[in-house]
Amino acid sequence: MIEKVDVAIVGAGTAGLAALREVRKETDDFVIVNKRPYGTTCARVGCMPSKTLIAAANAFHARTSMATFGIDGSDRLTVDIPAVLARVRRLRDDFVEGVLKATDELGERDISGHARLDGPNTLDIEDRKIEARQIILAPGSSPIVPKAWQDLGDDILTTDTLFEQQDLPRRIGVIGLGAIGVEMAQALARLGLEVHGFDGGDKMAGIADAKIAELLRDGLSREFAVHLGANVDLARAGDGIEITWDGGRVFVDKVLVAVGRRQNVADLGLETLGVPLDDNGLPDVDPQTMRIGDTPVLMAGDANGANPILHEASDEGHIAGLNAMSPDPERLERRIPMTITFCTPQVASVGQKADEIDNCLTGEVDFATQGRARVMQENFGLLRVYAARADGRILGAELAAPAGEHLAHLLGLAIARDLTAHDVLRMPIYHPVLEEGLRTALRQIAKALPPCSVSDLADCGPLHVEALE
Amino acid sequence: MIEKVDVAIVGAGTAGLAALREVRKETDDFVIVNKRPYGTTCARVGCMPSKTLIAAANAFHARTSMATFGIDGSDRLTVDIPAVLARVRRLRDDFVEGVLKATDELGERDISGHARLDGPNTLDIEDRKIEARQIILAPGSSPIVPKAWQDLGDDILTTDTLFEQQDLPRRIGVIGLGAIGVEMAQALARLGLEVHGFDGGDKMAGIADAKIAELLRDGLSREFAVHLGANVDLARAGDGIEITWDGGRVFVDKVLVAVGRRQNVADLGLETLGVPLDDNGLPDVDPQTMRIGDTPVLMAGDANGANPILHEASDEGHIAGLNAMSPDPERLERRIPMTITFCTPQVASVGQKADEIDNCLTGEVDFATQGRARVMQENFGLLRVYAARADGRILGAELAAPAGEHLAHLLGLAIARDLTAHDVLRMPIYHPVLEEGLRTALRQIAKALPPCSVSDLADCGPLHVEALE
Numbered sequence: 015m016i017e018k019v020d021v022a023i024v025g026a027g028t029a030g031l032a033a034l035r036e037v038r039k040e041t042d043d044f045v046i047v048n049k050r051p052y053g054t055t056c057a058r059v060g061c062m063p064s065k066t067l068i069a070a071a072n073a074f075h076a077r078t079s080m081a082t083f084g085i086d087g088s089d090r091l092t093v094d095i096p097a098v099l100a101r102v103r104r105l106r107d108d109f110v111e112g113v114l115k116a117t118d119e120l121g122e123r124d125i126s127g128h129a130r131l132d133g134p135n136t137l138d139i140e141d142r143k144i145e146a147r148q149i150i151l152a153p154g155s156s157p158i159v160p161k162a163w164q165d166l167g168d169d170i171l172t173t174d175t176l177f178e179q180q181d182l183p184r185r186i187g188v189i190g191l192g193a194i195g196v197e198m199a200q201a202l203a204r205l206g207l208e209v210h211g212f213d214g215g216d217k218m219a220g221i222a223d224a225k226i227a228e229l230l231r232d233g234l235s236r237e238f239a240v241h242l243g244a245n246v247d248l249a250r251a252g253d254g255i256e257i258t259w260d261g262g263r264v265f266v267d268k269v270l271v272a273v274g275r276r277q278n279v280a281d282l283g284l285e286t287l288g289v290p291l292d293d294n295g296l297p298d299v300d301p302q303t304m305r306i307g308d309t310p311v312l313m314a315g316d317a318n319g320a321n322p323i324l325h326e327a328s329d330e331g332h333i334a335g336l337n338a339m340s341p342d343p344e345r346l347e348r349r350i351p352m353t354i355t356f357c358t359p360q361v362a363s364v365g366q367k368a369d370e371i372d373n374c375l376t377g378e379v380d381f382a383t384q385g386r387a388r389v390m391q392e393n394f395g396l397l398r399v400y401a402a403r404a405d406g407r408i409l410g411a412e413l414a415a416p417a418g419e420h421l422a423h424l425l426g427l428a429i430a431r432d433l434t435a436h437d438v439l440r441m442p443i444y445h446p447v448l449e450e451g452l453r454t455a456l457r458q459i460a461k462a463l464p465p466c467s468v469s470d471l472a473d474c475g476p477l478h479v480e481a482l483e
Numbered sequence: 484m485i486e487k488v489d490v491a492i493v494g495a496g497t498a499g500l501a502a503l504r505e506v507r508k509e510t511d512d513f514v515i516v517n518k519r520p521y522g523t524t525c526a527r528v529g530c531m532p533s534k535t536l537i538a539a540a541n542a543f544h545a546r547t548s549m550a551t552f553g554i555d556g557s558d559r560l561t562v563d564i565p566a567v568l569a570r571v572r573r574l575r576d577d578f579v580e581g582v583l584k585a586t587d588e589l590g591e592r593d594i595s596g597h598a599r600l601d602g603p604n605t606l607d608i609e610d611r612k613i614e615a616r617q618i619i620l621a622p623g624s625s626p627i628v629p630k631a632w633q634d635l636g637d638d639i640l641t642t643d644t645l646f647e648q649q650d651l652p653r654r655i656g657v658i659g660l661g662a663i664g665v666e667m668a669q670a671l672a673r674l675g676l677e678v679h680g681f682d683g684g685d686k687m688a689g690i691a692d693a694k695i696a697e698l699l700r701d702g703l704s705r706e707f708a709v710h711l712g713a714n715v716d717l718a719r720a721g722d723g724i725e726i727t728w729d730g731g732r733v734f735v736d737k738v739l740v741a742v743g744r745r746q747n748v749a750d751l752g753l754e755t756l757g758v759p760l761d762d763n764g765l766p767d768v769d770p771q772t773m774r775i776g777d778t779p780v781l782m783a784g785d786a787n788g789a790n791p792i793l794h795e796a797s798d799e800g801h802i803a804g805l806n807a808m809s810p811d812p813e814r815l816e817r818r819i820p821m822t823i824t825f826c827t828p829q830v831a832s833v834g835q836k837a838d839e840i841d842n843c844l845t846g847e848v849d850f851a852t853q854g855r856a857r858v859m860q861e862n863f864g865l866l867r868v869y870a871a872r873a874d875g876r877i878l879g880a881e882l883a884a885p886a887g888e889h890l891a892h893l894l895g896l897a898i899a900r901d902l903t904a905h906d907v908l909r910m911p912i913y914h915p916v917l918e919e920g921l922r923t924a925l926r927q928i929a930k931a932l933p934p935c936s937v938s939d940l941a942d943c944g945p946l947h948v949e950a951l952e
Contacts (some may be wrong), residue, residue: 062854073545074549087556088560094553094555098552099553192837201719324914389535391538420912426912431902442899444793447888
């Protein structure tokens with residue numbers, strides 16, 4: 015017997031739940047199918063537990079500047095790793111519980127199991143077959159562990175297992191220094207572990223700007239061993255693991271593999287849709303509608319391989335839900351790019367990256383001598399803003415800076431609104447704040463622009479603002 | 484003999500130095516006259532030393548959440564107050580030195596002494612008489628100590644003397660809970676002092692919004708004794724001071740008086756200008772030119788009584804300098820209002836205040852349950868945004884919130900650019916960040932606005948953004 019519904023959603027993660035909210039506004043005739051465990055990647059194994067671990071690590075690391083402030087006894091502080099991890103899980107359980115509420119009351123419309131497409135309108139869910147007018151696929155992604163390393167068993171950690179540890183060993187390797195790898199490597203180092211970090215590339219945390227990448231490398235290298243351009247092999251060595259690379263080897267107790275996430279599409283039946291699939295088995299998805307070609311199938315979140323970060327997954331689920339319920343395509347404009355890595359200094363990219371822009375104006379500030387940064391003992395960082403040479407329109411920015419997440423949002427609003435350096439310099443900037451550093455960078459851009467004519471001076475806020483120092 | 488110069492500037496503080504920068508672009512024929520001590524209010528006794536003290540106090544206070552994070556031994560941390568104060572002075576001296584560079588190389592054009600107007604074109608500086616085509620007055624302000632309390636001698640502190648202390652006593656009273664009073668009361672409490680804070684009004688830190696004022700009172704009351712609506716008397720009592728008010732009395736060792744600052748105009752000769760003066764002896768100053776009536780005298784910074792905060796003083800010096808050098812008035816648009824108090828939670832007002840707006844839409848977020856705030860153990864705060872009922876244009880905001888200074892700047896840019904709640908909701912907001920709290924408040928506003936029609940949906944970013952949750 016084939017069951018029929020108007021809309022079937024596969025995946026109860028961030029994208030699936032966002033789609034569900036839109037679908038429910040229009041119909042009760044839906045199912046949402048989810049493979050265990052429930053709880054979004056973000057709440058269960060991603061953003062939330064990682065940030066909770068980082069907060070504890072930073073709290074312990076704060077002891078290193080206490081003597082400078084005039085505080086004694088910091089050498090007697092110790093960290094109770096099992097207690098740190100227990101807190102991470104306690105808060106994580108709270109966040110997961112919050113997410114579960116979204117599906118708790120759905121009764122039979124909430125189906126637990128693995129869903130597989132059988133053509134564009136049908137899902138096989140174990141023994142059941144469900145036919146749907148529209149299908150929204152949001153099965154998410156999973157950490158990649160290269161096959162050769164899977165034999166190493168429990169000594170290989172991913173973000174799926176890291177936060178489940180009851181304790182942590184003395185020495186850890188971190189393979190992959192993208193956002194997750196950098197965040198966890200630094201946090202574990204700040205919790206007192208000996209950390210060896212590796213990446214095959216020459217930059218970390220997704221940074222494109224060479225100057226910022228270099229500053230970040232300098233900063234992180236003070237806290238853990240950073241090996242870039244290093245392709246590693248892992249092998250069992252006694253109770254631990256030997257990491258070898260061109261030019262070196264080191265022994266660690268466990269290895270956190272953070273080399274990326276793979277879309278959960280291996281057994282999704284995408285090949286039954288009759289559309290071309292790429293080498294990763296992914297179909298082409300329209301980023302403004304989330305629809306796969308002209309099929310009744312939409313694909314949102316990490317699974318489509320486009321932009322695996324929470325706020326984009328949420329937007330995509332929303333767009334997919336709207337389009338599942340609309341007779342005509344709803345084409346939505348997507349947001350400007352933004353990524354943040356929550357290490358110290360915080361790393362962010364907003365808008366276009368340095369390597370995507372030709373011949374722009376660049377404004378920069380070094381936080382080493384910035385007033386507020388010095389007061390806070392956080393005077394390490396660099397921010398670079400890229401602006402159009404013609405009119406000073408801000409095109410993008412990268413930074414590794416104190417309060418970087420906040421500077422990134424300010425820049426994000428400026429870029430999303432197509433503002434120029436002059437425009438932003440009209441805002442009030444208080445004193446003493448880190449935003450004064452951003453102002454320094456914007457003034458450099460403003461100074462490189464053609465000045466307003468003297469006769470226009472009275473109406474020409476920007477020139478005046480630019481002239482202030 | 485009367486010396487003649489093109490421009491004379493009185494005061495080498497933030498406003499005077501900003502004016503100097505503009506004047507020097509046009510002429511070398513100037514003098515700048517400054518009464519000792521040199522160094523701006525900000526660097527010497529204001530923003531910088533206070534923020535340095537606060538940073539140390541917060542670093543020590545961080546011990547109170549260490550056990551929650553899983554860190555042991557926080558009960559063994561002690562604070563060395565003389566060391567804290569020594570660091571404050573060390574950094575302050577650095578900041579002052581930076582400021583002194585602006586006048587160091589001026590030679591004879593830098594005059595140390597008290598300047599007094601003798602008519603609109605003349606300054607008496609002790610034995611000298613200087614005639615100037617234009618005069619810029621920027622003599623600053625000084626802490627007010629009511630006459631009745633001046634007999635209490637060294638046990639009365641102001642920000643002029645607080646940072647000069649070699650040590651601090653066990654008990655301190657803080658009279659006046661505006662920005663400075665609140666900042667110092669909390670910082671001293673966090674350094675382990677028993678603090679008793681008093682204000683004659685019913686709100687603190689310049690907050691107008693009753694809900695935020697109440698939350699701030701609740702929060703600060705956990706750290707020190709807060710007495711609002713309390714008019715106090717001080718009297719010598721043994722080695723210390725007795726503070727009495729309607730309904731109570733308490734003994735403290737010293738009292739920090741933070742009841743406001745008085746413009747340094749008592750002996751400035753303003754009465755020789757032939758323009759009307761108000762009850763405080765202040766002339767009317769055009770805020771867009773900084774000129775006093777149609778005289779050749781301009782007045783910038785704290786001394787004009789308008790807006791005694793650094794970034795405004797800097798703007799005013801700039802405007803005064805431009806106008807001193809320009810044959811025609813240069814009328815400059817001023818910035819939207821912004822004030823920040825660097826207590827915890829940080830307090831800020833941006834744009835119009837609640838009591839200045841009739842019938843607006845209000846969006847609000849309570850940080851008690853906000854994800855990132857919980858992760859950081861900083862989940863205490865409230866943010867309220869006021870927007871126009873017609874179109875959702877953001878008019879103002881007040882907040883007492885974690886990372887409040889940064890949220891204030893984001894709102895500052897939005898308000899300075901006349902953005903609506905819909906406009907701001909188009910920006911990327913990462914996860915998990917405190918800016919998501921601001922988004923919650925903006926979505927409340929967006930939901931109260933007329934929705935876009937369904938047929939416009941595809942082009943109607945705002946509705947979609949608003950609908951996300």
